Amino acid sequence: MIINGMRKTGSFFLSKSQFTRGLQCHKSLWLFKNRRELQQKPDASLQARFDAGNRVGILAQQLFPGGTSLEYKSGISKNIQRTQELIASGIETIYEATFRHDSVLAMVDILRKGKNGWEMYEVKSTTETKDIFINDTAIQYYIAKGTGLDITRVFLVHLNNQYTRRGELDLQELFTVDNVTELTLDRQADIPQQLGDMRKSLEGGEPSIDIGPYCTAPYECDFKSYCWQNIPEYSIFDIANLRSNRKFALYYGGILHLQDIPADFTLSDAMQIQVEAELTGRKFIHTRNIREFLSKISEPIGFMDFETFMEPVPSFDYQRPYQQIPFQYSLHISEDGNLAHHEFLGEPGIDPRQAFIEKLLEDTSSCRTILVYNQAFEITRLQEIAKNFPGFAEGVESIIARIVDLMEPFRNKDYYVREMCGSHSIKHVLPAMIPDLSYNNLAIADGEMAMLSYAGLSRMDDGDEKKKICQDLLVYCKLDTLAMVRIWEKLANITQPKGQLSLF
Ligand code: SF4
Numbered sequence: 001m002i003i004n005g006m007r008k009t010g011s012f013f014l015s016k017s018q019f020t021r022g023l024q025c026h027k028s029l030w031l032f033k034n035r036r037e038l039q040q041k042p043d044a045s046l047q048a049r050f051d052a053g054n055r056v057g058i059l060a061q062q063l064f065p066g067g068t069s070l071e072y073k074s075g076i077s078k079n080i081q082r083t084q085e086l087i088a089s090g091i092e093t094i095y096e097a098t099f100r101h102d103s104v105l106a107m108v109d110i111l112r113k114g115k116n117g118w119e120m121y122e123v124k125s126t127t128e129t130k131d132i133f134i135n136d137t138a139i140q141y142y143i144a145k146g147t148g149l150d151i152t153r154v155f156l157v158h159l160n161n162q163y164t165r166r167g168e169l170d171l172q173e174l175f176t177v178d179n180v181t182e183l184t185l186d187r188q189a190d191i192p193q194q195l196g197d198m199r200k201s202l203e204g205g206e207p208s209i210d211i212g213p214y215c216t217a218p219y220e221c222d223f224k225s226y227c228w229q230n231i232p233e234y235s236i237f238d239i240a241n242l243r244s245n246r247k248f249a250l251y252y253g254g255i256l257h258l259q260d261i262p263a264d265f266t267l268s269d270a271m272q273i274q275v276e277a278e279l280t281g282r283k284f285i286h287t288r289n290i291r292e293f294l295s296k297i298s299e300p301i302g303f304m305d306f307e308t309f310m311e312p313v314p315s316f317d318y319q320r321p322y323q324q325i326p327f328q329y330s331l332h333i334s335e336d337g338n339l340a341h342h343e344f345l346g347e348p349g350i351d352p353r354q355a356f357i358e359k360l361l362e363d364t365s366s367c368r369t370i371l372v373y374n375q376a377f378e379i380t381r382l383q384e385i386a387k388n389f390p391g392f393a394e395g396v397e398s399i400i401a402r403i404v405d406l407m408e409p410f411r412n413k414d415y416y417v418r419e420m421c422g423s424h425s426i427k428h429v430l431p432a433m434i435p436d437l438s439y440n441n442l443a444i445a446d447g448e449m450a451m452l453s454y455a456g457l458s459r460m461d462d463g464d465e466k467k468k469i470c471q472d473l474l475v476y477c478k479l480d481t482l483a484m485v486r487i488w489e490k491l492a493n494i495t496q497p498k499g500q501l502s503l504f
Pocket residue numbers: 024025026027028029031209210211212214215216221222223224227228
């Protein structure tokens with residue numbers, strides 16, 4: 001509703017998440033309260049992370065079993081009243097205890113009666129305690145304490161990424177419990193002022209706040225598409241590896257376009273190549289370096305790519321929280337102008353690693369060089385397999401010894417054209433080098449989608465839909481290695497004297 005040119009805000013009540021949103025940016029809080037239609041909806045990957053976080057929260061309750069759980073669907077007012085009744089009844093543990101104080105609402109993941117008073121536990125699905133989480137515990141403490149509850153200790157519960165599952169889940173090992181009481185208390189004095197500032201900002205019209213580093217940190221703001229709408233599609237914000245504060249120094253100085261960057265603004269060599277290529281269209285191709293790189297490669301050449309999934313709570317033995325588990329590979333083998341293809345896709349719901357490595361060892365046995373794109377990823381996965389399944393260690397070592405990283409010439413800017421937009425990821429390099437080969441029309445078009453699709457397979461019954469997703473996964477991964485073949489061909493052609501080489 002607009003009154004006298006001012007938008008009247010709907011409500012000054014805040015939830016814990018609205019408070020932390022307001023700490024990041026008052027405009028974000030205002031838009032959330034008044035222009036929710038501008039908010040970007042979470043994509044499938046963010047939604048999957050939310051869902052995983054909820055599952056971790058429910059599992060952590062079992063650290064303190066036997067408590068009473070309050071269901072969100074019962075309604076806030078009812079849960080606030082029920083929390084007070086449970087506390088008065090002498091209960092020991094409540095999950096999602098709900099409080100309101102100073103018009104701010106909080107739900108405490110686990111509230112437990114300790115020896116000297118009540119204890120609050122905030123559960124996070126991360127593998128460490130981060131400073132920003134103290135904002136959550138601080139506002140929860142402020143609210144619960146404000147209702148008169150005697151809280152003596154505050155804890156953050158997070159996953160322990162050093163825990164390796166063997167047999168049944170060991171919750172005491174899976175979770176780490178950090179005492180954050182002191183840090184939480186240290187922030188109490190600031191909260192009344194912070195809430196006052198947020199409410200003042202909510203009383204007026206849309207805050208006049210320009211974009212800034214706070215648009216992406218500590219969280220990616222879900223109003224970016226609105227606030228960043230006037231930023232050109234390609235701007236100083238696209239200079240790869242330029243630190244955020246330096247980008248904003250340019251922006252606040254009125255510079256948005258690459259051509260306006262002052263001559264005395266220091267850029268690394270790689271950044272200068274990106275800027276010059278964009279402004280002039282010049283191609284940067286360092287033939288001698290590319291030739292040197294290619295000299296490390298011998299036929300038969302394997303072009304290899306892995307797909308992985310990860311999950312906060314390990315499902316299998318010898319798996320850690322968030323460990324990347326390879327479930328699929330594609331392998332093209334090139335020799336004397338002939339191209340053969342091999343692939344593997346793990347059975348959903350079963351630990352894929354043993355079958356994966358058995359087939360991979362067999363399929364790569366003839367390869368003298370194994371090309372991957374970004375070798376750190378594949379090598380780390382192989383080393384983890386060797387650690388978790390020592391019987392394969394020797395074979396794994398032999399694969400690693402033959403790996404060469406096809407990303408090298410692109411990371412070193414030995415081949416750079418403007419279409420790469422400062423990136424050396426294969427998703428940018430491929431369309432720039434081989435425009436006719438594209439991921440655009442694939443049902444599964446990136447690693448994140450592949451991971452989510454595979455994770456969903458274990459919950460599906462056998463049938464056409466499951467078959468189609470498996471097929472989509474195979475098509476996607478195969479394109480990744482075919483892309484590598486075509487990129488290698490192109491590099492080889494560039495370095496040959498004209499008319500001497502024609503590959504495939
Ligand atoms: S995009 Fe940036 S300026 Fe806009 S609401 Fe979010 S944090 Fe604030």
